[in-house]
Amino acid sequence: MLSPSDLQSLLRQLAAGTVPVDEVVAALTARGREYAEVADFARVDLSREQRTGIPEFIFSPGKTPEQIVAIARRMAEAGKTNILATKADDAVATALQDAFPGAVLHPLSRIMVVHPREGGPLLGDIAVVTGGTSDLPAAEETELVCRVLGSRTTRFADMGIACISRVLDAVPALQRMHVIVCAAGMEAALPSVLAGLVSVPVIALPTSVGYGVNAGGYNALFSVLGGCVPGVLAVNIDNGVGAAVAAHRINLLAARGAA
16 A cells, blocks of 8 residues: 555656656556564554554554654654544653653553544544543543544543432433443443433443452443443543544444534
8 A cells, every 4th residue: 555655756756747648557456565564563554544543553562662752653654643542551651752752641541642633523423431430541542542533522520329410410411422431330230320310322441440350340341231221332441542432433424423
């Protein structure tokens, strides 16, 4: 697959009349290598966004800072912007900021953005709801990924059912959304409550927030999976990226249908 710079060069040559149309067609339809090897530890998927609409993100845990920098550098060389390194610890954040002076760290979600770039107008509306303030790191991960992908988000923070009136008061606004992502730890009852009150899709994002019995988020995950309200979707524990991608795709379908 042609890189953006190669494509620009080819189109300029076509406009100048120095290459025939048939050669351009052949170059555009040829299936080349869609990934780039980085040393002996990574094969970066450079064409994922063209295939699926979702770019490759760098999952930081398990990788060294040097590996993450090398992967980000290869993506930047291919013309990628808004390169996200998720779950970045301090060592990864420092290494990326040293290698890319404009890189931005979002300290709550621990997302690093290399070559940040504002896109076009955001589409639709995704509600990002949290059971408590402690669920905000996972929620912010969802919000940042949604915005990079092109979806607008609206935050409804600290909506836990210990004060059910907070939820009931928000129902009219939530009903106007295209999809709801609900980040909740403890017993994660909130996604089921929301799904029993509104007609829009609800994606549960169980978090690792809670006392000992929460078991690192397993209690929240099992509660969501065992809920009695039909239709609640669930992603893995603290997987704000997965929730964002699913919500963005639903949002796109809804936005296109409303257009």
